[in-house]
Amino acid sequence: MSQRTYNISELAGEFGVTTRTIRFYEEKGLIAPRREGRRRIYCPADRVRIKLILRGRRIGMTLQECVEVIDLYDPSTNNVQQLHSLLDRVNERRSKLLQQKTDIDDMLAGLAEVETLAKAALAGGAHRQ
Amino acid sequence: MSQRTYNISELAGEFGVTTRTIRFYEEKGLIAPRREGRRRIYCPADRVRIKLILRGRRIGMTLQECVEVIDLYDPSTNNVQQLHSLLDRVNERRSKLLQQKTDIDDMLAGLAEVETLAKAALAGGAHRQ
DNA sequence: GATAACGTTTACGTTAACGTCAACATCCGG
DNA sequence: CCGGATGTTGACGTTAACGTAAACGTTATC
Numbered sequence A, B: 001m002s003q004r005t006y007n008i009s010e011l012a013g014e015f016g017v018t019t020r021t022i023r024f025y026e027e028k029g030l031i032a033p034r035r036e037g038r039r040r041i042y043c044p045a046d047r048v049r050i051k052l053i054l055r056g057r058r059i060g061m062t063l064q065e066c067v068e069v070i071d072l073y074d075p076s077t078n079n080v081q082q083l084h085s086l087l088d089r090v091n092e093r094r095s096k097l098l099q100q101k102t103d104i105d106d107m108l109a110g111l112a113e114v115e116t117l118a119k120a121a122l123a124g125g126a127h128r129q
Numbered sequence C: 001g002a003t004a005a006c007g008t009t010t011a012c013g014t015t016a017a018c019g020t021c022a023a024c025a026t027c028c029g030g
Numbered sequence D: 001c002c003g004g005a006t007g008t009t010g011a012c013g014t015t016a017a018c019g020t021a022a023a024c025g026t027t028a029t030c
Helices: A008-015 A019-027 A044-058 A063-072 A080-123 B008-015 B019-027 B044-058 B063-072 B080-123
Strands: A034-036 A039-041 B034-036 B039-041
Touching: A008 A019, A008 A044, A019 A044, A044 A063, A044 B080, A063 A080, A063 B080, A080 B044, A080 B063, A080 B080, B008 B019, B008 B044, B019 B044, B044 B063, B063 B080
Parallel strands: none
Antiparallel strands: A034 A039, B034 B039
């Protein structure tokens, strides 16, 4: 069951970013694909990391924050202290995300109002140019 | 019923930003407080605009996008063409917001898993330093 | 009337997240 | 063997969103 692999333009195409973006993430230490000669070869895990990074970016997280969140998913510790600190960071991140959800819902409510008013105007007294 | 007013440091304090940030928003044309001499005097409407800008920023919108959204709330047109274009922009913005909500929910689900695992580790086989 | 406390303008500095370009390597079909 | 297509490594450029600092005005207060 040899893992499927990807080259850089394949992933760039899939995610709608440039190859420069993917190389930049590597430059910043967010991913570390293996090499075949000089060429970068991405495994499924690399691909997932990129996906997670881009998800973070879509909600306005910095690359640094993206790493922090991804690192949460990858505990690799059994130490009591570290588990507690992990739980703390999970809670911090969660409260930020919940605030963002509230912001989004408020904004959606505003849009709904705008839509209602605009449709009413169209149905009622709107005039042509 | 004379409107309440605010000075710059008052608003900066309330919103947890610097006065520089507020002046910067003005520089970019996002707000336009009236003056009393050289001093900036903010009315409730100005305050609301700042609040909306900061809400946009929290979910990763650029200042430009913030203006676009705020402008949606302020139609001031009865032209059919423009009303249709308004509705289009509302829909575009909504779909971005919904994508963001999905991203946030996915991330929250991930955090919940991490939390469950960490708590299990603490309850079960975690060891002290 | 000196000195804080707050505000103003002007201007240069900074950081993040890439874009852009040059110069070169590799590979592949004709 | 050669010309694209694709990849690589520098290296410098760019934009957004402020930070920071200097130099000055206004007001309050001791």
